[in-house]
Amino acid sequence: MPITLTINGQPRVIDADPDMPLLWALRDELDLTGTKFGCGQALCGACTVHMDGAAIRSCQTTIGDVGTAKITTIEGVTGKTAEAVQAAWRALDVVQCGYCQSGQIMSAVALLSDNKKPSDSDIDAAMDGNVCRCATYQRVRAAIHDAARRLEA
Incomplete structure (x- = not known):
């Protein structure tokens, strides 16, 4: 069909x-x-x-x-928020194996589209359920904060 x-x-x-x-x-x-x-x-x-x-x-x-x-999808995500997230991911060297990263980035972009200044608990709630086998969670959180600062500038 x-x-x-x-x-x-x-x-x-x-x-x-x-x-x-x-x-x-x-x-x-x-x-x-x-x-x-x-x-x-x-x-x-x-x-x-x-x-x-x-x-x-x-x-x-x-x-x-x-x-x-x-x-x-990750191939089509664009705009200021997506650019800030991707730049922060690169600047803070978030990725290790990379397998989970498209999902992590998509969740981060959705969060920052709704909440321009998320707290740690906001980030943890929005990213809950995004599993990273390499355990880059601290770098993910730091990158989201960095992306939020980039969006303020």
Whole structure:
């Protein structure tokens, strides 16, 4: 069944079952492999994308549930907030293995889009469920604070 999704600002038609997880549509049908498979149960955050600006887990969101919402992946995240987050990630050398980082960045961008000056507890709450096997959590928090300062400048 053809389903039209708006992905990174572009209409994309996928001929798939509406119960297909969005993650598989992104990776297997649209070749957008920046969004990662981690656990398949919405517990690790590796598959985080934005749906109408909100961070969601694409492994547990079906393409039939997306409807007319706009999906943004790591490949399509743009704007001042995304640039500040990416610059902070580089400046503070957040990434180790990198597997979780697209999900971490997508969650951080969603947080800073809603809260320009998050506290440590705001960051911890927003990033809860983004698992990093390399345990770069302190650098993630520091980078989010750095990105917030960049957005103030």
